[in-house]
Amino acid sequence: xxxxxxxxxxxxxxxxxxxxxxxxxxxxxxxxxxxxxxxxxxxxxxxxxxxxxxxxxxxxxxxxxxxxxxxxxxxxxxxxxxxxxxxxxxxxxxxxxxxxxxxxxxxxxxxxxxxxxxxxxxxxxxxxxxxxxxxxxxxxxxxxxxxxxxxxxxxxxxxxx
Amino acid sequence: xxxxxxxxxxxxxxxxxxxxxxxxxxxxxxxxxxxxxxxxxxxxxxxxxxxxxxxxxxxxxxxxxxxxxxxxxxxxxxxxxxxxxxxxxxxxxxxxxxxxxxxxxxxxxxxxxxxxxxxxxxxxxxxxxxxxxxxxxxxxxxxxxxxxxxxxxxxxxxxxxxxxxxxxxxxxxxxxxxxxxx
Amino acid sequence: xxxxxxxxxxxxxxxxxxxxxxxxxxxxxxxxxxxxxxxxxxxxxxxxxxxxxxxxxxxxxxxxxxxxxxxxxxxxxxxxxxxxxxxxxxxxxxxxxxxxxxxxxxxxxxxxxxxxxxxxxxxxxxxxxxxxxxxxxx
Numbered sequence: 265x266x267x268x269x270x271x272x273x274x275x276x277x278x279x280x281x282x283x284x285x286x287x288x289x290x291x292x293x294x295x296x297x298x299x300x301x302x303x304x305x306x307x308x309x310x311x312x313x314x315x316x317x318x319x320x321x322x323x324x325x326x327x328x329x330x331x332x333x334x335x336x337x338x339x340x341x342x343x344x345x346x347x348x349x350x351x352x353x354x355x356x357x358x359x360x361x362x363x364x365x366x367x368x369x370x371x372x373x374x375x376x377x378x379x380x381x382x383x384x385x386x387x388x389x390x391x392x393x394x395x396x397x398x399x400x401x402x403x404x405x406x407x408x409x410x411x412x413x414x415x416x417x418x419x420x421x422x423x424x425x
Numbered sequence: 426x427x428x429x430x431x432x433x434x435x436x437x438x439x440x441x442x443x444x445x446x447x448x449x450x451x452x453x454x455x456x457x458x459x460x461x462x463x464x465x466x467x468x469x470x471x472x473x474x475x476x477x478x479x480x481x482x483x484x485x486x487x488x489x490x491x492x493x494x495x496x497x498x499x500x501x502x503x504x505x506x507x508x509x510x511x512x513x514x515x516x517x518x519x520x521x522x523x524x525x526x527x528x529x530x531x532x533x534x535x536x537x538x539x540x541x542x543x544x545x546x547x548x549x550x551x552x553x554x555x556x557x558x559x560x561x562x563x564x565x566x567x568x569x570x571x572x573x574x575x576x577x578x579x580x581x582x583x584x585x586x587x588x589x590x591x592x593x594x595x596x597x598x599x600x601x602x603x604x605x606x607x
Numbered sequence: 608x609x610x611x612x613x614x615x616x617x618x619x620x621x622x623x624x625x626x627x628x629x630x631x632x633x634x635x636x637x638x639x640x641x642x643x644x645x646x647x648x649x650x651x652x653x654x655x656x657x658x659x660x661x662x663x664x665x666x667x668x669x670x671x672x673x674x675x676x677x678x679x680x681x682x683x684x685x686x687x688x689x690x691x692x693x694x695x696x697x698x699x700x701x702x703x704x705x706x707x708x709x710x711x712x713x714x715x716x717x718x719x720x721x722x723x724x725x726x727x728x729x730x731x732x733x734x735x736x737x738x739x740x741x742x743x744x745x
Binding site for chain 3: 406
């Protein structure tokens with residue numbers, strides 16, 4: 265049976281995309297349309313450190329609000345383990361967000377409970393209590409993975425409007 | 426105070442205490458009735474005035490061991506004070522009168538093990554959600570998720586589903602014998 | 608952005624040809640996130656003797672929503688069927704999309720980097736030592 269052998273050392277386009285800087289004008293996040301973004305981080309555990317590193321880089325990618333950007337899109341980034349004790353507060357944080365609002369789940373713990381799926385006091389994923397739009401896998405995901413997750417999230421926004 | 430000095434002083438002031446020095450840590454085992462005396466000794470005489478943590482260990486038939494880790498910043502000396510309380514009556518006087526920092530660790534130890542600390546200003550649950558039943562860190566508290574979920578590793582090679590009765594019944598790690606109860 | 612370090616843990620690739628269905632990865636995984644299904648097939652009997660039975664892999668899936676990237680599966684595999692890759696950009700809009708089936712796990716094999724060079728002064732691996740002088744790197 266002939267099967268193609270893997271080429272060791274190849275890179276996929278996905279990595280190159282993450283390495284790209286701001287790029288030509290208008291080609292940033294959101295599919296070319298200017299978007300004003302407000303990111304609220306629910307930094308619950310270790311993933312919060314990676315989100316902090318990413319948000320600093322994020323500010324370089326999209327430094328200031330542009331003219332005609334429209335009302336801001338509110339993004340709740342849930343980063344870290346959602347314990348049963350803290351779950352009501354995460355839900356309150358989501359309810360307090362004004363529309364339009366999106367939720368990005370960052371890391372294994374907030375995707376599905378992650379390594380603590382069997383714990384007696386862990387909510388198995390933020391999507392048990394709030395609707396999640398994008399799931400970023402990792403334990404913890406790289407800061408660049410948050411940027412890629414944001415691209416996926418905001419491409420949806422760009423396509424919808 | 427150095428380790429040797431602590432042990433010498435303890436031999437005089439706390440005759441019921443058994444001390445052992447290992448590395449930079451002195452471990453002092455005291456009976457429950459000497460608990461507060463041992464902590465006062467540690468803070469006032471031995472100079473270990475930095476309260477690090479308080480927790481318990483489920484020693485099953487022997488009861489619950491309650492441990493306090495103290496530290497002397499000046500002398501760089503660790504002191505581990507330990508006592509053993511019976512399982513059917515897990516009561517100990519509160520350490521929060523001697524070390525204010527023991528307040529929250531005692532709340533956590535109470536909800537995780539069921540140890541009652543006499544004289545504690547407010548022994549409310551700290552980390553567990555409201556309505557949680559049971560004491561999770563006791564050894565007989567099984568993680569229900571591990572027994573209820575089908576273990577992917579229970580399948581033998583060449584099987585689609587784990588056989589109900591196989592030659593050797595594969596049990597995932599962390600599930601005690603006989604769980605789930607019939 | 609930063610270059611990926613040689614042993615970056617981004618995603619896990621499966622080389623299905625090397626998998627013998629020993630199930631060690633599924634058993635050792637602390638998160639129970641590897642799902643393996645297989646069935647037995649009987650090969651035609653040779654001239655003498657009974658038919659050989661072999662295991663055929665039906666399903667090999669890793670649920671990356673649970674995976675904590677510990678690498679125990681890769682270390683436990685005795686047959687080098689699982690590999691680390693540095694790819695990290697595979698976010699999904701649905702959580703079911705984070706369970707990668709074996710065709711997608713094969714795709715990740717194309718991104719597995721060559722193994723990094725041995726550290727200077729490191730002892731030779733067991734296989735090279737057993738092979739005698741002249742074997743091993745350098």
